[in-house]
Amino acid sequence: MIKSRDKCGVFGIKSKSGVFDRIYYGLYALQHRGQESAGMAMCTDHIRVHKDMGLVTEVFNHIHLEGNIGIGHVRYSTTGGSKIENAQPLFIQYSGGNFAIAHNGNIINYAELRETLERRGSIFSTTSDTEMIAQLIAQEHTKLGDFVEGIKSAMNYLEGSYSLVILCDRKIIAVRDPHGFRPFVLGQSGEDYAVASESCALDCINMKLVRDIKPSEILVIGNCIESHFGPEKRTAHCMFEYVYFARPDSIINGKSVYEIRKNLGKTLAEEAPAKADRVIPVPDSGRTASIGYSRESKKTYGEGLMKNRYVGRTFIIPEQENREMEVKMKLNPIKSGIEGKSLVLVDDSLVRGTTMKQLIQIIKEANAKEVHVRISSPPIRYPCHYGIDMQTQTEFIASKKDIEGIRKEIGADSLAYISLEGLINAIGEPESELCLACLTGEYPIKRKEQTKLL
Numbered sequence: 001m002i003k004s005r006d007k008c009g010v011f012g013i014k015s016k017s018g019v020f021d022r023i024y025y026g027l028y029a030l031q032h033r034g035q036e037s038a039g040m041a042m043c044t045d046h047i048r049v050h051k052d053m054g055l056v057t058e059v060f061n062h063i064h065l066e067g068n069i070g071i072g073h074v075r076y077s078t079t080g081g082s083k084i085e086n087a088q089p090l091f092i093q094y095s096g097g098n099f100a101i102a103h104n105g106n107i108i109n110y111a112e113l114r115e116t117l118e119r120r121g122s123i124f125s126t127t128s129d130t131e132m133i134a135q136l137i138a139q140e141h142t143k144l145g146d147f148v149e150g151i152k153s154a155m156n157y158l159e160g161s162y163s164l165v166i167l168c169d170r171k172i173i174a175v176r177d178p179h180g181f182r183p184f185v186l187g188q189s190g191e192d193y194a195v196a197s198e199s200c201a202l203d204c205i206n207m208k209l210v211r212d213i214k215p216s217e218i219l220v221i222g223n224c225i226e227s228h229f230g231p232e233k234r235t236a237h238c239m240f241e242y243v244y245f246a247r248p249d250s251i252i253n254g255k256s257v258y259e260i261r262k263n264l265g266k267t268l269a270e271e272a273p274a275k276a277d278r279v280i281p282v283p284d285s286g287r288t289a290s291i292g293y294s295r296e297s298k299k300t301y302g303e304g305l306m307k308n309r310y311v312g313r314t315f316i317i318p319e320q321e322n323r324e325m326e327v328k329m330k331l332n333p334i335k336s337g338i339e340g341k342s343l344v345l346v347d348d349s350l351v352r353g354t355t356m357k358q359l360i361q362i363i364k365e366a367n368a369k370e371v372h373v374r375i376s377s378p379p380i381r382y383p384c385h386y387g388i389d390m391q392t393q394t395e396f397i398a399s400k401k402d403i404e405g406i407r408k409e410i411g412a413d414s415l416a417y418i419s420l421e422g423l424i425n426a427i428g429e430p431e432s433e434l435c436l437a438c439l440t441g442e443y444p445i446k447r448k449e450q451t452k453l454l
């Protein structure tokens with residue numbers, strides 16, 4: 001189970017009427033992508049930004065912004081710390097004008113680019129890669145005299161993942177990185193257009209999903225819609241968006257996340273059957289895959305652990321010995337579904353293995369006969385540089401132990417992961433269009449290929 005320490009969510013909308021409520025609900029639907037801070041930038045005759053630390057409901061309690069065009073952001077930090085200065089959208093003013101920008105992703109050549117921009121005279125007030133992107137676009141715009149050309153030029157230097165929403169000159173500009181790491185979609189209702197990290201944000205404001213924003217696309221939503229393109233690179237959709245990060249009710253890259261997760265469970269049941277009475281999920285991360293596993297294996301599906309939804313983000317018990325209590329506060333066994341039974345316990349991933357170890361202990365204390373763990377992604381062995389908070393190799397149990405070693409460590413009766421081939425088939429995209437770097441160590445962006453900003 002990867003904790004929700006993932007990247008961010010972005011949203012933008014242009015309408016003939018006020019958009020505050022729709023941005024609010026759009027961000028609310030994207031809250032799973034970041035819970036640290038939330039913000040909006042809205043345009044009337046000038047751009048106004050409101051942002052703060054906290055959830056969307058907390059940041060916009062008693063706040064209303066006027067405007068028919070605006071962007072929004074929910075954040076979990078990747079580059080830059082968790083502090084208000086790094087909350088988004090960012091507003092930037094320069095000799096060529098001003099704009100607000102929000103970003104989902106992570107720029108891997110951030111430090112080099114920032115250093116060069118500082119040498120050229122840019123002054124930074126935050127440590128976020130988003131400000132670096134903004135300064136780079138501003139410099140390129142000033143140099144080339146055209147905003148879209150400035151973005152195109154900036155894209156030649158930026159390496160990493162970025163889905164950007166920019167509010168400028170009464171337009172929304174959506175930019176997706178040339179690899180298309182993070183999902184990004186376009187929605188429509190009559191003459192109103194919106195862009196969002198996931199389609200679930202369009203559903204909740206009654207907008208129709210039109211299509212995905214393409215890798216490398218610069219989509220300008222003004223009086224009309226224009227598409228421009230930056231550099232062409234190998235597509236590399238993040239496989240973890242399908243496995244865990246995106247909401248199951250989202251359609252990303254034209255695929256239902258829910259159906260993919262069920263397929264992952266089905267494949268796992270074919271590849272790794274278990275002698276068991278019933279299939280239970282780790283809530284909520286293993287739920288959809290466990291439905292697929294249960295159907296394919298014809299074993300009863302049931303809930304075995306109950307999640308306490310009211311344990312807040314700040315629920316931290318500091319002492320090491322109280323960690324077990326922390327897990328119990330969050331997930332408590334449903335004894336009637338466990339006692340005397342052999343169980344298949346399904347989750348989406350194992351990172352450190354510590355939570356899984358505690359869950360198995362809790363389940364065994366509730367008198368389960370056997371616990372067979374099945375994981376709907378292959379072992380994670382390498383860090384992610386593209387916006388998911390898995391940064392150091394030492395944190396992965398699978399980079400230190402083989403499968404039998406992991407099984408012993410977590411105390412399971414058996415352990416199996418889906419195969420790489422099974423994962424790719426269940427997703428239904430060609431291997432050449434997926435990022436699988438945290439599984440294989442083969443990164444879509446090679447450091448030596450990066451273009452230097454002179």
Ligand code: SF4
Nearest residue numbers: 238239384435437438
């Ligand atoms: S390294 Fe893994 S988590 Fe990161 S973008 Fe690639 S597939 Fe996604």
